[in-house]
Amino acid sequence: MTPDTDNRSIPNLISDLVQQLSTLVQTEGRLLRSELTHSAHKAGNGAMEIGAGALLLVAALIVLLQALVVGLANAGLGLGWASLLVGVVVAIIGVVLIKRGTSNMSPAELAPTRTADQLRKDANLAQEQTR
Secondary structure, X not given: OOOOOXXXXXXXXXXXXXXXXHHHHHHHHHHHXXXXXXXXXXXXXXXXXXXXXXXXXXXXXXXXXXXXXXXHHHOOOOHHHHHHHHHHXXXXXXXXXXXXXXXXXXXXXXXXXXXXXXXXXXXXXXXXXXX
16 A cells, blocks of 8 residues: 655645645634624623622612611611711711722832843843844
């Protein structure tokens, strides 16, 4: 038995290789688009569920705060004073959370400092290698 021999020339083999690589890249691109579309739909559904959950939590918080006001009023504090006390405490907590959130979202906090440092080191190393 003789092994199968391929009588194609080197230019033909290279042409076939380029064509197959092109087909592979196109197929991988379609797969990537499909996965990204699926992930986007999943993320959209997750965002809607988070929004609905947040809305329900806000409603629950309002009910619980009202119950706290009623409890303080039943404990002997006037209804107006109980409402004022609960409102002030909740407002202070809200202001603290907003200040912390805005400071955490400052450009200095969000900058990719580790990546920038690594890129700077890589650039320095590349410069040293070219000398």
